[in-house]
Amino acid sequence: xxxxxxxxxxxxxxxxxxxxxxxxxxxxxxxxxxxxxxxxxxxxxxxxxxxxxxxxxxxxxxxxxxxxxxxxxxxxxxxxxxxxxxxxxxxxxxxx
Numbered sequence: 001x002x003x004x005x006x007x008x009x010x011x012x013x014x015x016x017x018x019x020x021x022x023x024x025x026x027x028x029x030x031x032x033x034x035x036x037x038x039x040x041x042x043x044x045x046x047x048x049x050x051x052x053x054x055x056x057x058x059x060x061x062x063x064x065x066x067x068x069x070x071x072x073x074x075x076x077x078x079x080x081x082x083x084x085x086x087x088x089x090x091x092x093x094x095x096x
Contacts, residue, residue: 001026002053004092007066011095016054065092 005016012019020026021034028037041047053059062068065084069075069091081093 001068002050003059003062004065004068006058007064007094011066061087062092064094066095067093 002016005019008014008019009016024030028041032040041050063084067075067077067081069078071086071089071091078091078093081095084092084094086092
């Protein structure tokens, strides 16, 4: 997810934070405020790992992917994307 945010930010000349909070882009923020989302996430086991990833150099697990979704959904937008790879239950796509 960090790489997807990074790739979107580079393509749109914004920041990963702006991309993460863009309305209706990431379902974890839908219908909730940033504060309530963080308060919920901070108590989850992956929180520390997520913070570590954000403050480390960018990795390259998903290439130039700028979209992703779980295998349980079939979003309308993936017909126009190039499939990059699958990691666990997530499929990563590139708009280029």
